[in-house]
Amino acid sequence: MPLVLKKSSSELLVPPNRHQMPPPAPFRWRSEKGALNVLGIAVFILALAVPFITASPYVISILTAGLIYVMLALGLNVVVGYAGLLDLGYVAFFAVGAYTSGILTTTFGFSMLEAVPVTIVVCIVAGIIIGGPTLRLRSDYLAIVTLGFGEIIRLTARNLEITGGATGISGIPSWSFFGWDMADGLVIAGIEFNGKILLYYFVALVVGLVGVGGISRLSRGKMGRAWKAVRDDEDAAEAMGINTYFTKITAYIIGAVWAGLAGQLMGTYLSAISPTSFTFLYSALILMAVVLGGMGSTPGVIIGALFVSLAPEFLREFAEWRYVLFGVLLVVTMIFRPQGIWPANAVFPWSPALAARRARRAKATEAPEGSAAGGPA
């Protein structure tokens, strides 16, 4: 039986009153979506400028770690925020990506760039192997099983010889393109870029930009609607002709690939990985970034990931109290904004003008329906 039945367009039921297709919406920066794009570009340029403002290795390295968290949170957002699959073992894919690229480059002599496609393929396979049996389960059961798989991956890495056991893998090379190695550094227009720290920041920034753009584009297409439909009501989604099992697997695979790439980036950045980098704590922190920022909301998830990775650094002056304060901050945020810092259904959550417009719209929607005056003509 073919997976998708293609109907020829003549067989399709066409609404009798179908009008001309609406013209494509012109780009308006004053529109909500346009303003969001402008804001995104501004943030990206600002992030690009940071190393020119302060080249302190400490600031750049915590920002790079923050960007890796952003990538992970974006990937988990597809799984949890869009498709509604509670995954408590997400760090497993991070580990798969880090170990795959680490083994390929140290043992098999691959260059970092050559390892990228292999990492992607291995993550897809891992996504199918882990997702295949677990995605038949629903909510609570799925959470427990993914938790188990996360631990299985970590313990396997700890006990295999090829993964270096408890000590892990060290001496992972950096990126090299056409004979130039990133560790050599780079001099452009008299400004010297130190390889190890600065360049990884830029790589993480560019990869993060691809993630933000790509994932939010996917979420607005056919696949994204299917994810959200499955999240909101699995049975109703099936009744709409959406194969929910297949849809959940696609969300899982995209999440897995994204975490794998983040893992590869982290492996080469730190040049060493060990099983302790992939404990349940990290799965929990990434999930927290997604829930805190706002499930299914790209700007929210970015804010959440930066908060989760940077807040402990900012709280450093409180010494041993910093994790207590971090916890209190989280609890307070969740009490006052349970739907997340930047909820998915709000384009600009704080704008009073938009809130007023939305309220007017809601009213306008209700009036003609409630009076039952409208109806099929």
Added chain:
Amino acid sequence: MSTRNTLLEVKDLHLQFGGVKAVDGLTMSVHENEIVSVIGPNGAGKTSAFNCISGFYRPTGGCITFMGKSIMRARPSRITQMGMARTFQNLRLFADMSIVDNVKTAAHATMSQSWYDAFLHTPRFRRTERACEADALAWLDFVGFSGDPEAFVGQLPYGGQRKVEIARALATSPKVLLLDEPAAGLNHTETQHLMALIRQIRDLGVSIVLIEHDMGLVMDISERIIVLNYGREIADGTPEETRNNPQVIEAYLGSDEEDAQ
């Protein structure tokens, strides 16, 4: 009636939950372009039969054929793709999506858009999205929805949500539409509109199977009525025949013998 093609055929359908026989040897058929009602007392197995036909329950026996193919072991999504759409007894809209997105979701199987089209924003992405949006808005218009299609479904009153659910089912491009108690919770005016709408849908060439408790509605619009009791059909005929069928009266009101006991 016999000249019409048969779209859906159910033969000797059985569904058992443990010791409970929810559907017990149901046989019925639906022809092209007709309005059929399925009625029966509470617990007669109407919704269970619907769930078997649309693939949500796996029947324990019998056979279901849709457009010449067996759909006994097909996924619900596959059955929808073949051309059978349904609505649910309790509204099941996608609560965190806008009204127009709810309807657009139903075009999933019929739109030829790949994930990389969305990722790269190819011309095909723009074309399919615009066509899908135009269709969704036209279906909303068709069911008589007037309001902001960008609002969230939760903001709509019950009657409006019913309309959106029917628009969503139509957007899957069905040949047969199963409506599970579409008039439940609607007021008199809204029910009148629903009746007109069901006739309009039939006029598009879609067969309609209706589970309904509102007898006025059923008697008015049905061309054929199938009466279920204890999981099997006890009558199948025109509204007039059904109204005067002693077995049907007995099923709804009880028999004289029972009263005497």
